[in-house]
Amino acid sequence: MTTRPPARPTRPPLVSVKITDVAALAGVAPMTVSRVLNTPDRVSAPTAARVRAAIDELGYMPNLIAGGLSSRRSRMIAAVVPTIASPMFSAPMQTFTDTMAENGYHVMLALSGYDQASEDAQIRAVLARRPDGLLLTGAVRSPPIRELLRASNLPVVEIWDTAEDPTDVLIGFDHAEVGAAVADFFVRQGHTHFASLSARDPRAALRREGFAKRVAHHGLTLLAEKVLDAPSSIEDGRSGLRQIVGLLGQRTALFGSSDLVAFGALTEARLHGIMVPDQLAICGFGDFEISRACHPPISTVHVDGAEIGEMAAREMLARINGAVTPARIAVPFQILPRATT
Amino acid sequence: MTTRPPARPTRPPLVSVKITDVAALAGVAPMTVSRVLNTPDRVSAPTAARVRAAIDELGYMPNLIAGGLSSRRSRMIAAVVPTIASPMFSAPMQTFTDTMAENGYHVMLALSGYDQASEDAQIRAVLARRPDGLLLTGAVRSPPIRELLRASNLPVVEIWDTAEDPTDVLIGFDHAEVGAAVADFFVRQGHTHFASLSARDPRAALRREGFAKRVAHHGLTLLAEKVLDAPSSIEDGRSGLRQIVGLLGQRTALFGSSDLVAFGALTEARLHGIMVPDQLAICGFGDFEISRACHPPISTVHVDGAEIGEMAAREMLARINGAVTPARIAVPFQILPRATT
DNA sequence: AGGGAGAATGTTACCGTGACCACACGGCCG
DNA sequence: CGGCCGTGTGGTCACGGTAACATTCTCCCT
Numbered sequence: 030m031t032t033r034p035p036a037r038p039t040r041p042p043l044v045s046v047k048i049t050d051v052a053a054l055a056g057v058a059p060m061t062v063s064r065v066l067n068t069p070d071r072v073s074a075p076t077a078a079r080v081r082a083a084i085d086e087l088g089y090m091p092n093l094i095a096g097g098l099s100s101r102r103s104r105m106i107a108a109v110v111p112t113i114a115s116p117m118f119s120a121p122m123q124t125f126t127d128t129m130a131e132n133g134y135h136v137m138l139a140l141s142g143y144d145q146a147s148e149d150a151q152i153r154a155v156l157a158r159r160p161d162g163l164l165l166t167g168a169v170r171s172p173p174i175r176e177l178l179r180a181s182n183l184p185v186v187e188i189w190d191t192a193e194d195p196t197d198v199l200i201g202f203d204h205a206e207v208g209a210a211v212a213d214f215f216v217r218q219g220h221t222h223f224a225s226l227s228a229r230d231p232r233a234a235l236r237r238e239g240f241a242k243r244v245a246h247h248g249l250t251l252l253a254e255k256v257l258d259a260p261s262s263i264e265d266g267r268s269g270l271r272q273i274v275g276l277l278g279q280r281t282a283l284f285g286s287s288d289l290v291a292f293g294a295l296t297e298a299r300l301h302g303i304m305v306p307d308q309l310a311i312c313g314f315g316d317f318e319i320s321r322a323c324h325p326p327i328s329t330v331h332v333d334g335a336e337i338g339e340m341a342a343r344e345m346l347a348r349i350n351g352a353v354t355p356a357r358i359a360v361p362f363q364i365l366p367r368a369t370t
Numbered sequence: 371m372t373t374r375p376p377a378r379p380t381r382p383p384l385v386s387v388k389i390t391d392v393a394a395l396a397g398v399a400p401m402t403v404s405r406v407l408n409t410p411d412r413v414s415a416p417t418a419a420r421v422r423a424a425i426d427e428l429g430y431m432p433n434l435i436a437g438g439l440s441s442r443r444s445r446m447i448a449a450v451v452p453t454i455a456s457p458m459f460s461a462p463m464q465t466f467t468d469t470m471a472e473n474g475y476h477v478m479l480a481l482s483g484y485d486q487a488s489e490d491a492q493i494r495a496v497l498a499r500r501p502d503g504l505l506l507t508g509a510v511r512s513p514p515i516r517e518l519l520r521a522s523n524l525p526v527v528e529i530w531d532t533a534e535d536p537t538d539v540l541i542g543f544d545h546a547e548v549g550a551a552v553a554d555f556f557v558r559q560g561h562t563h564f565a566s567l568s569a570r571d572p573r574a575a576l577r578r579e580g581f582a583k584r585v586a587h588h589g590l591t592l593l594a595e596k597v598l599d600a601p602s603s604i605e606d607g608r609s610g611l612r613q614i615v616g617l618l619g620q621r622t623a624l625f626g627s628s629d630l631v632a633f634g635a636l637t638e639a640r641l642h643g644i645m646v647p648d649q650l651a652i653c654g655f656g657d658f659e660i661s662r663a664c665h666p667p668i669s670t671v672h673v674d675g676a677e678i679g680e681m682a683a684r685e686m687l688a689r690i691n692g693a694v695t696p697a698r699i700a701v702p703f704q705i706l707p708r709a710t711t
Numbered sequence: 712a713g714g715g716a717g718a719a720t721g722t723t724a725c726c727g728t729g730a731c732c733a734c735a736c737g738g739c740c741g
Numbered sequence: 742c743g744g745c746c747g748t749g750t751g752g753t754c755a756c757g758g759t760a761a762c763a764t765t766c767t768c769c770c771t
Contacts (some may be wrong), residue, residue, distance in 0.1 A: 039567070042643045047727060058751045063729055088518075093498045094438045095727035098756050103435060105478070105499075114464050119454045126481050130492075138479045141465050151471075156477065158446075177429075263663035289659075291441065296665050318630075319660065322604035324637045336766060388757060399721050404759060414719060436757035439726050 034107060046087045055083035066091060089215070106345060107137045108164040109148060111230070115260045116317045117287065118166065121188060121338030128342035136162070141166075143230050143259045149174050156181070162345045166357035167232060168192035168199060184348035186341045189232060191357065199346050200337055200358045204232045207330055207362055208239025208284065211312050212247070213366050215282035222244055222250045222312065224277060225284045226269040226294055230259035233286035236314065240284050251274050261286060266293020274301055280370070288313035288320040291327050295369060311369040325368035332362045385466035387428045391522035395474045396424035407432060438500070448478045448496035448685060449505040450489060452571070456601045457658045458628065461508065462529060462679030467504060469683035475502070482507075484571050490515050497522070503686045508573060509533035509540060527682045530573060532698065541687050541699045542680055545573045548671055548703055549625070550581025550652050555705050559586055561651065565593045565618060566625045567610040569601035570690055574627035577655065583626050593617050602627060607634020611668035615642055622650055622710070629654035632668050636710060652710040666709035673703045 052059040054135050057080060064072050065080040071154065072080070097103040106129055113119045126136045131236040139155050141148040149171050152163070157179075161176050162184040168188065178185050185197035192199055198230070215223065223244045227237040237254065244251050257265040266285060285291035291313025295305060303309045305325070313320050313329040320327035337360055347354050393400040398421060405413050406421040413421070424430070438444040446469055454460045467477045480496050482489035490512050493504070497518075503525040510516050510528065519526050519537050526538035533540060556564065564585045568578040578595065585592050594614040598606040607626060611634065626632035632654025636646060644650045647664070654661050654670040661668035678701055688695050 049727085060729075060752080061750060067729080071749075077751080086712090090494070091498050092439075092500060092727055094435060094444060094500050095756090096729070098433075098439050098758085099727075099729040101729095101756070112464060113454050113460045113467075114457070115520045116455070119460050122479075123453060123455050123481065130480065130495075135478050135480065135496065138463075138467055138477050139471065140464065153431070155476065157432050159433060159435050166556055191513075207574065208712095256742085263659050267663060293663060300665060318604050322608060322637065323636060323664075324641060389759095390757085400757090401722080401759075402720060405720085408759085412719075417719080433757055436726090437759070439728085440757075440759040442726070442759095 032196045042216060042266035046089045047092070048089070049088055051080065051083045051089045054087060055080045062218055064104065080239075091234050101159070103136055103161055104133055105135050106162045107139060107158065107160040107287060109139045109141050109151050109155065110164075110166045111259055113138070113140065115287070115289075115317055117189075117260075117334060120334030121341065124335045125342045126338075128339050129345065132342075132346055134346075136164075145170065150269050152178075156183075161349055162186065164188070164341055164345065165196075166190075169196050173286065184345055186345050186348075187339050188341050191359070195356055198348065198354055198358070200340050200344065200360060202332065202341050202360050202362050203236035203239075205239030205242075206275050207314065207332075208236040208241070208257050209243040210286050210362070210364060211236075211314075211330060212240050212243035214312070214366075214368070215310065216247055216249070216283075218282075218310070218370060219280040220249075220280065222252050222278045222281045223249070223284070224253040224255075224273055224281055225286070226257060226266060226273070226290050227284075227286040228257050228259040228265075228290070230262035233261075236286060249370045252278060252281060257286070257290065261290050263289050263293040263296070266290035266295075267297040268293075270294040270297040270301075273296075274303075277303075277309065279308065283309055285311065285313045285353050288317040288327060288329050291329065291369075292323060295323075295325075295327060306369050312364070316365060320367070328367045328370040329365050330362050332360065336360070388433070389430070389495045392428055392430045395428060396421045420572075426645065429638070440492040442500070444500050445474055446476050446499065446501050446503055447503045448477055448480060448499065448501040450480045450482050450492050450496065451505075451507045452482055452484050453601055454479070456628070456630075458530075458601075458623045458656055458675060461675030462682065465676045465679035466518065466683045467679075469680050470686065473683075473687055475687075477505075486511065487593075493519075502690055503527065504530070505682055505686065506537075510537050511572075525686055527686050527689075529682050530679050532700070534658050536697055539689065539695055539697060539699070541681050541685065541701060543673065543701050543703050544580075545576035546580030546583075546598070548655065549577040550584040551576060551703070551705060552577075552625050552655075552671065553581050553584035553588070555653070555707075556625075556651065556711070557590065559587065559651070559711060561590075561621065561623040563591050563593050563619045563622045564625070565614055565622055566595050566627070567598060567607060567614070568595070568625075568627040569598050569602035569606075571599040574600065574602075577627060578625070593619060593622060598627070598631065602631050604630045604634040604637070607631035607636075608638040609634075611635040611638040611642075615639075615644075618644075618650065620649065624650055624652045626652065626654045629656045629668060629670050632710075633660050633664060636664075636666075636668060637682075647710050653705070657706060661708070669708045669711040670706050671703050672706050673701065677701070 044152045048059045048062050050061045065077050110118045139151040141151045165187045167190040187199045190201040191203045225237050227233050253271050253276040298309050316329050316331040322331045389403050392403045406418050451459045476586045480492040482492045506528045508531040528540045531542040532544045566578050568574050594617040596610045596614050639650050657670050657672040660671045
């Protein structure tokens with residue numbers, strides 16, 4: 030799938046000014062120019078001023094490719110996420126990228142979809158760029174890739190998941206616990222009949238299973254479990270509800286794998302004349318804006334994607350700078366009861 | 371704002387296997403290994419097979435940093451977008467990144483917010499990485515940056531906009547025309563009183579102005595124009611409607627700068643007991659999923675963000691490979707009448 | 712049979728920077 | 742007053758590849 034572009038003649042340099050030109054104009058050695066840019070406190074003030082003047086005059090722009098080769102630090106992080114079309118991943122990517130940029134790092138984006146092989150391929154491909162760190166979605170499941178990453182001693186931050194044995198650092202929560210907590214929440218409200226509408230992705234599956242197990246544990250009835258495509262959309266929620274509507278009883282509690290699914294289910298339920306929450310209670314996941322801002326507002330599980338992205342960036346920076354940080358960081362989740370339960 | 375990370379000791383190489391190791395094992399020159407990877411048709415089949423065996427045995431992973439320095443081709447594109455939190459930008463970024471990846475290019479992501487100075491800074495920062503091309507949102511407005519980009523002879527694809535004089539290639543449409551078309555659409559439906567709810571971003575402003583001018587041109591009445599924060603959300607649409615609700619007449623046509631704003635306005639209007647579309651007609655912009663999948667479905671302006679991202683990728687690849695492509699590519703937009711007009 | 716073209720591979724010389732070590736200089740100490 | 746240390750700066754070379762040119766060999770044509 031990753032095709033090499035055809036060979037082409039060499040392109041002239043983007044900007045022809047290089048560090049030696051600056052050095053010549055300022056009357057110093059190239060190394061001193063490099064120090065002015067990278068370790069300014071090791072250069073005397075007058076020299077630094079001369080160098081900066083030369084940089085401005087020539088419009089010098091350092092070549093980070095060359096610098097990266099020489100220093101073996103690319104000042105770049107690679108992020109492999111399934112998609113940025115869902116708020117679940119775009120929110121943490123947004124804050125992660127911002128926070129890394131504030132600290133002089135750029136983020137290379139690789140989209141893996143929901144396919145395991147594609148994720149492995151993307152990880153291999155980005156490693157060829159020698160990133161200073163890797164941001165991954167979910168724990169790495171492929172053993173050879175895990176080995177590769179561990180052996181490389183590269184900072185790896187995995188988000189949105191828990192695992193017994195993370196590759197390096199993992200920031201997330203137990204999705205099965207989320208499903209169980211939602212089941213308990215419904216049970217406390219007196220529900221006895223349940224259903225779920227869930228995306229075909231590993232984390233959504235864990236939530237669905239956690240929900241189902243807890244329902245069974247209470248000895249109550251799971252009327253329907255419908256699995257939808259990933260990433261699942263409002264439309265998936267609507268069509269999902271249409272498909273299970275015949276299976277629902279007088280009073281059912283529905284767990285949607287994301288707020289988009291929940292919103293779709295809510296929309297469709299009302300069109301069918303089903304009273305929410307009296308006949309159908311609905312709880313989503315993710316606390317996306319839509320669940321808060323629609324009417325009636327949808328009960329959901331709050332998890333702070335933006336916060337996770339920022340934490341991931343801090344962990345990444347700490348690891349890059351040699352700090353030893355805990356291997357697993359639990360992020361709290363919280364059920365937000367609103368009008369649909 | 372872009373702080374350099376503190377200096378650190380050199381990191382050991384990610385993978386210690388280099389091209390010379392492969393060459394030694396295969397009994398060929400390093401250059402031949404390079405050719406096997408980059409121009410396989412210039413290597414005899416038996417030699418290529420030996421080299422590939424050596425690559426597999428050693429687990430060799432090429433270093434694109436080194437290759438990029440030597441060849442002056444980074445096989446990387448930098449994308450500067452305001453945010454990926456809005457479907458407006460995440461949709462084209464998704465398809466752009468996918469399409470570039472299929473062709474062996476990675477995408478470096480830089481988020482500029484809606485601040486001009488930040489965009490300039492981000493462009494300068496990413497240029498230090500010597501990308502093979504630049505994807506920008508909207509035409510570059512800063513003259514020194516334009517000059518820099520033009521002089522660098524770098525493929526630059528600007529999307530989501532039109533301009534008399536694009537930096538290189540521009541893919542988009544005239545936002546003022548969109549506003550005018552929406553006004554005409556409302557007028558054809560017999561509307562005489564209008565309002566707009568619009569984000570504080572340059573392109574939304576153009577749509578709003580185009581709308582207002584066309585309303586004035588028809589000699590009709592613009593009751594309210596409310597400017598919201600960017601990127602504007604459902605909540606902005608709701609609070610915006612609350613703020614203008616007192617100004618609205620018996621029958622008003624409202625133009626929202628995005629479907630999120632329109633959805634918020636719709637939600638709030640119904641809570642106020644305003645009949646949609648009889649008392650308040652609403653048209654959004656963007657054809658996001660929410661406008662299609664909510665109830666009642668919201669009339670909107672369809673523009674295909676995913677298509678734009680893919681076109682941008684094709685243009686980018688064509689330019690990188692030396693093709694001369696047209697400077698301006700007009701993307702059609704289309705008003706989709708649904709239940710709110 | 713000689714020579715020229717073209718294919719396959721090797722050799723050399725960088726690409727632009729930063730790590731490392733050498734070195735000059737001034738001040739402070741015993 | 743000599744040696745020692747710290748600061749500021751310069752010189753050299755390696756980082757890991759690839760472009761460009763050189764070389765070898767084969768095959769085919771005249």
